[in-house]
Amino acid sequence: MGSSATPSTAASAPGRRKVALYLALLTLQYGAQPLISKRFVRQEVIVTTLVLSIEVAKVICAVILLVAEGSLKKQFNNWSITRSLTASGLPAAIYALQNSLLQISYKNLDSLTFSILNQTKLLFTAFFTYLILGQKQSPKQIFALTLLIAAAVLLSIGESSSKGSGGGNSDYILLYGIIPVTVASVLSGLASSLCQWASQVKKHTSYMMTIEMSFIGSMCLLASTSQSPDGEAIRKHGFFHEWTLLTVVPVLMNAVGGILVGLVTTYAGGGFVIVSALLVTALLQFIFDGKPPSLYCLIALPLVMTSIFIYQKYPYAIRLFLPSWYCYYFLNPLPYQAIRLFLPSWHCYYFLNPLPYQAIRLFLPSWHCYYFLNPLPCQVCTTELSLTEISVMTIPPRLQ
Structure with a gap:
């Protein structure tokens, strides 16, 4: 058992460096995206053209990564249109609408308020x-x-009142700034949950889901241009109306960010990224626009940071009382040959061949099914175990 620890320890160092790189890149992307979009995208640029370009860029990035992994052929050999539409169809349409709303909001809110x-x-x-x-x-x-919620309400009130007192149109800011980003957040929550369901139940990989959702979302947007004002503007002025070379920068950043999100959430939590990105946004806004955060932002920012920290730190916990031998297996998972001495035959089968939820639930209690569907690294074993702490080494029954 001691010899097996050495390779894993050696392999973990590059893994940690890779995660650190992903975290740093995603933090910069999150923090800089609102500011860059606001500065590099002209007000007259047609929103649908931006979103379509982002989706195409995402597909290209995902295909390049699949080619680099050498798994492109395997993924497309296992692909089916029915499975694709079931897993990715609805999230794709939702994300397409969400991206359009975000592009509208970028133009009408300052970067930190938007973030x-x-x-x-x-x-x-x-x-x-x-x-x-x-x-x-x-x-x-x-x-x-x-x-x-308190931070969001505070910012919404502050943004509307400051624009109104400064001579701006507070109703315009509400309709084209605050409401779009709020609706986009609702859609993001729904789409994220559907993607999580697809990855757990349908066993879809993140790269294939990116390709499928970008393609389906693009088809939905193209179909909408037949009747929408954006479609009329494209036919009248052309697809790249008011685009410049700099407009490509936020498009590529957005596409790469979408890939990085999948990688970071695979290897690490996203709480650190979000908190750091908010600070990066505030710093960049001050450096490039010379605009310090408003009083409302200064109050809301620590509220959001505290909220994200608490949310990531204290997940839902299930209270269990475990004997000492149990903790030993959590921290020192034994080979299959040793585990099978303690487990009935059906349990060993699930360790090596996890079945779908419908099959597993015939034998296992509800909490056990949850861990099968949400495999996360097992790091800590205590008398009060959280859902993020017990999963890979599923809870065995008592000794036979």
């Missing part, structure tokens, strides 16, 4: 994952979501 309001998607993700997947929230997570 903070955009984090309300955490609230709606929690709501929809409970409805769709039955994933509960701990009392501390509910408190964190309450802080998030």
Whole structure:
């Protein structure tokens, strides 16, 4: 057992460096995206052309990564249109609409206000994952979501009142800034929950889901141009109306960011990224626009950061009382030959061949099914185990 620890330890160092690189890149992308979109995309640029370009760029990035992995042929050999539409159809249409709303909001809110309001998607993700997947929230997570709501309300009031007192049109800011980003957050929560369901139940890989959703979303947008004002503008002025070379920068950043999100959430949590990105946004806004955060932003920013920290730190926990031998298996998973001495034959089968939820649930209690469908690294074994701490080494029955 000692010899097996050495290769894994050696392999973990490059893995940690890779995760750190992904985190740093995604933090910069999250933090800089609102500011760059606001500065590099002209007000007259047609929103649908931006979103379509982002979706095409996402497909290209995902295909390049699949080719680099050497799994492109295998993925497309296993692909079917029915499975694709079932898993990716609805999330794709939702994300296409969400991206259009975000592009509208980018132009009408300052970068920091947009970034903070955009984090309300955490609230709606929690709501929809409970409805769709039955994933509960701990009392501390509910408190964190309450802080998030308070920050969003505070910012909405502050943004409208400041624009009104400064001679701006507060109704315009509400209709074309605050409402679009809020609706986009609702749609993001719904789409994220549907994607989580697809990855768990349909066993879809993140790259294939990116390709499918981008393609289906693009088809939905193209279909909408037959009747929409954007479609009329494209036919009248052309697809790249008011585009410049700099417009390509936020398009590519958005596409790469979509890929990075999938990689970061695979290897690490996203709480650090969001908190750091908010600080990056505030810093860049001050450096490039010379605009310090408003009083409302200064109050809302720590509320959002605290909310995200609490939400990530205190997941829903299930209380279990475990004997010492149990903890040993959590921290020192034994080979299959040793485990099978303690487990009935059907249990060993699931360790090596996890079956779909419908089959597993015939034998296992409900909490056990949840861990099968949400495999996360097992790091800690205590008398109070959270859903993020017990999963890969599924809970065995008592010794036979």
